[in-house]
Amino acid sequence: MxxxxxxxxxxxxxxxxxxxxxxxxxxxxxxxxxxxxxxxxxxxxxxxxxxxxxxxxxxxxxxxxxxxxxxxxxxxxxxxxxxxxxxxxxxxxxxxxxxxxxxxxxxxxxxxxxxxxxxxxxxxxxxxxxxxxxxxxxxxxxxxxxxxxxxxxxxxxxxxxxxxxxxxxxxxxxxxxxxxxxxxxxxxxxxxxxxxxxxxxVEADRGAGAVVTLGDSITDGWQSTTDKDLRWPDFLARRLHASPESTVRGVANAGISGNQVLADGAAQSALKRLDRDVLSLPGVRTVVLFEGVNDIKAHSGVTAAALTTGYREIIDRSHAAGLCVVGATVLPFKGWSEWDLEEEAVRAEVNEWIRTSGEFDAVADFDEVLRSPYDAQRILPTFDGGDHLHPNDKGMQAMADSVALTALECDRGALGR
Structure with missing residues (x-):
């Protein structure tokens, strides 16, 4: 945003x-x-x-x-x-x-x-x-x-x-x-x-847990329809509610517009707010980490190595608290005013690390779901909210539908801590 x-x-x-x-x-x-x-x-x-x-x-x-x-x-x-x-x-x-x-x-x-x-x-x-x-x-x-x-x-x-x-x-x-x-x-x-x-x-039924979506304005829902609960975490909540097998029922949206992993800016960095906005919430089993585009497009010289170091800290602190972490790949944003080839190279390197490093407990490949088959550096127009960075309602649903619900069923013993 x-x-x-x-x-x-x-x-x-x-x-x-x-x-x-x-x-x-x-x-x-x-x-x-x-x-x-x-x-x-x-x-x-x-x-x-x-x-x-x-x-x-x-x-x-x-x-x-x-x-x-x-x-x-x-x-x-x-x-x-x-x-x-x-x-x-x-x-x-x-x-x-x-x-x-x-x-x-x-x-x-x-x-x-x-x-x-x-x-x-x-x-x-x-x-x-x-x-x-x-x-x-x-x-x-x-x-x-x-x-x-x-x-x-x-x-x-x-x-x-x-x-x-x-x-x-x-x-x-x-x-x-x-x-x-x-x-x-x-x-x-x-x-x-x-x-x-x-x-x-709430005091939920025995065995029920929650997931926290840690992100930026995309998770916060920018470009989704106001008052309709069409952010991607809302679609995810409806999927979990409808699933008879899932024990993860709660969804906490910890998205905040403009957020970065490493630096304070429009809000405290994800590293600074992790304890308050994620780890302190009760009954949480899993974190979906979907951050990085604001670090990349800030023209601050952030490298893939620096960003993945930040990811590792979030993973380590979450694991220490008994939570699993699902890593979400960074969406394409060609057409956004700050896009350039240098930043695109960082995004590609970061996404490759998310997919292949083995650091995350699971991966949600939002980039693969939303990118155009004709230009992988762009969001597919049917999912584009109009600014080439934020998905529309259809894009939000596509992201939520791609999350494997079994990946949210963490076994690290966080529930009831």
Whole structure:
């Protein structure tokens, strides 16, 4: 994605769940302390991530606002928790109230579904700069493939917000405290980003696990249709949900636009954010690593040797955490403004290493799936989103359909860690 498009997406803050009426007993979770690279609190035992979005630094925050954030579950279960984040904040964030309900349409929630969340038994929570917290669990069961409306009343905030700029999912905001309301009348502001929320977990059925897709704007879904859940990880989630053999059910999208493996830029590098955005998520068995095109096309002189060294570090750290790693080949991008033959040579060398090095537990050959048979340096036009770098909806589906579901069934013992 171009820098201009990404900056335009970085809007500022001003710019089926059946639950009982009572919460389960309070559960305090340790908190993180250091901004940006803080330790993430340990996830609750037996939890599996059902939704996630990589956190990033957003525009300036403001208080006395309610956010109704729309997210879609992938794996079902009981004991829903949300993970809220002030990782990129430079001052305390006060969430006055938080609720979770089932979305009917727009910002409207299913009547009777909106239930109060608590944090250590308290309705409000204050997050220090760099801090991440899990809510207490809600009773009842949340179904897979459900649209949730997660409402946060931010009582006090300032400085940079923490969130995810390119949601490709419409959420909503309003002034004042409207978190408990199920009707949509107050939520007049439409948002294209998520704020302060970076994960949702459930207590899934025994033996269920999750996969994390670690990537850049292609994984984040740029050029896929907004509000239709047509990113390639969404297609993958639907395949897993429909497969009676698969025990991997959860899909966490850790794509972030502009991301590079080695260098910070539009976001922290994949190496820096790996612990927070991937390894800290509960129930994860496998990582699909699909990064590298932004390193290659940055004209920074990155070599194939440097990039594969970065891959090796991600593989080693993931293996140490008990996860398998599937390596995805880098897509062709001839026709993109930054393409040249020198960068193409690096891409070809990197892809050969991914396919043949044996470093990965499995390979997803997205390059082979999407490239043109008439010019292997280009995306096939039927899969091209129009900028010759990002796939369209058909391309996203083709990528997801090419992933061997058996490759996600990791046996390294990560589940339940």
């Amino acid at each position: 171009s820098g201009a498009v990404r900056r335009a997406l970085r809007v500022g803050l001003t710019g089926v769940l059946a639950v009982g009426a009572a919460l389960l007993g309070p559960a305090h979770v340790p908190t993180a302390t250091a901004a940006g690279t803080s330790d993430v609190p340990a996830p609750p035992a037996r939890s599996v991530v059902t939704w996630a979005a990589a956190a990033d630094r957003m525009g300036d925050a403001g208080g006395d606002r309610s956010y109704r954030l729309i997210v879609r579950t992938t794996v079902g279960g009981t004991g829903l928790r949300v993970r809220v984040s002030n990782v990129f904040g430079d001052r305390p964030l006060v969430i006055g109230r938080a609720y979770a309900g089932i979305r009917e349409s727009g910002a409207r929630l299913r009547p009777g579904s909106n239930q109060k969340l608590a944090f250590g038994g308290s309705a409000s929570v204050t997050l220090a700069p760099g801090e991440i917290r899990y809510s207490d669990p809600l009773p009842g069961r949340v179904a897979a493939m459900s649209d949730l409306g997660l409402s946060l009343y931010v009582r006090e905030a300032g400085g940079p917000a923490t969130g995810h700029a390119m949601a490709l999912r419409t959420s909503y905001a309003t002034s004042g405290d409207h978190a408990a309301e199920e009707r949509d009348g107050a939520y007049t502001q439409r948002l294209g980003s998520w704020f302060y929320l970076d994960a949702v977990t």
